[in-house]
Amino acid sequence: NTNISGTITLKDGTAVTKMGQGTWNMGDSTATRDEEIAALRLGVELGMNLIDTAEMYGDGRSEEMVGEAIRGIRDQVFLVSKVHPQNAGLDRITRSCEESLKRLGTDHLDLYLLHWRGKVPLEETVKGMEQLVASGKIARWGVSNLDTADMKELLRIPGGDRCAVNQVLYHLGSRGIEHELLPWQRTHKIPVMAYSPLAQAGTLRKGVTENETVREIAANHGATPLQIMLAWSIREGDIIAIPKASSGKHVTENAAAAKIRLSEEECWKLDDAFPQPAWKVPLDMI
Ligand code: NDP
Incomplete structure (x- = not known):
């Protein structure tokens, strides 16, 4: 695919696109479903072949919609789903995964994430994940919404170092992970998958998009x-x-954004406008 938007390499050597596609709140309405499916398929064509969903999203409706979107192009997609913390114990994780696979119309996930940490001990989830890897239902696993202390704990568990990514909230208006979690993950070669990179919608996003520096840089790039x-x-x-x-329209713009290279000077200006916190702050979550 000549449009591929650039990749990063996971610990196990697998290349993954830097710009993927989220699907929270998609598949909920029949009125918009066809457009959403077309948007996802266009995104894959444009190189955003990582698709992120979760059993929780719309009680499975997001996964069902993704299943329809990837029909016939499954082999081009890096498919990510998440297990709800309540289902992350050995008694439930296999069934949860199988139900996700059924909704997605596939026989395996490329990546399965613990959605956030709940009451189930991490040891148990790691065991469950490794069993799913052994049975071929998932190619690899990771976590989401784990802060540094939880990540350190995870890596002390046998097999915990097989964690492929940690998916956390990260955007220009929320840079808390840069203080500790991001450098720690870099040291351990566990990439960050940034969720809500557009700060969803509303006032927090407005603070970024209406910022003078951001607008000036956007104008310079025709973006x-x-x-x-x-x-x-x-x-x-x-x-x-x-x-x-x-x-x-949005998918095309997002794929094009993966090709924008910000200069060092532009990054400094953005640091001035949106400084990273000077000390450790708790992980931001939605
Ligand atoms: P985002 O930050 O991705 O923002 C999504 C919003 O931005 C939508 O309203 C969308 O509108 C709009 N948008 C997208 N592209 C454009 C564009 N080019 N121009 C204008 N508006 C645009 O929010 P999300 O919270 O959805 O985060 C992304 C994904 O991350 C989720 O969908 C989910 O897969 C994952 N996630 C994971 C969490 C976790 O706990 N692990 C928590 C939150 C999110 P429209 O839909 O109309 O295109």
Whole structure:
């Protein structure tokens, strides 16, 4: 695929696109479903072949919609889903995974994530994940919403170092992970997958898109402020961003954002406008 938007390499050597596609709140309405499916398929064509979903999203409706979108192109897609913490114990994880596979119309996931840490001990989830790897139902596993202390604990568990990624909230308006978690993950070769890289919608995003510096940089690149947000999130080349878009227009813009290279000077200006915290702050979550 000549449009491939650039890749990063996981610990096991697998190349993954830096710009993927989120699917939270998709598949919920029959009125928009066809457009959403077309948008996802266009995204794959444009090189955003990582698709992120979860059993929790719309109680399985997101997975069902993704299943329809990837029909016939499954082999081109790096498919990610997540297990709800309540289902992350040995008694439930296999069944949860199998139900996700059924909704997605596939026989394996490329990556299965613990959605966030709940009451089930991490040891048990690691065992469950490794069993799923052994049975071929998932190619690899990772976690989501784990802060540094949890990640350290995970890596002390036998097999815990097989964690492929940690998916966490990260965008220009929320840079808390840069203080500790991101450098720690870099040291351990566990890439960050940045969720809500466009800060969803609403006031927090407005603070970024209406910022003078962001607007000026966007104008210089002939881009939108949101494209600058996306380009910024993957600027260092070792982070995967998964913006969610439900129209062809948005998907096309997001794919193009993966090709925008911000200069060092532009990054400094953005540091001034949106400084990273000077001390450790708790992991931001949605
Ligand atoms: P995003 O930050 O990706 O923002 C999505 C919003 O941005 C939508 O309203 C979308 O509109 C809009 N948008 C997308 N592209 C454009 C564009 N080019 N121009 C203008 N607007 C645009 O929010 P999400 O919270 O959805 O995060 C992305 C994904 O991350 C989720 O979908 C999910 O897969 C994952 N996630 C994981 C979490 C976790 O706990 N692990 C938590 C939160 C998210 P429209 O739909 O109309 O295109």
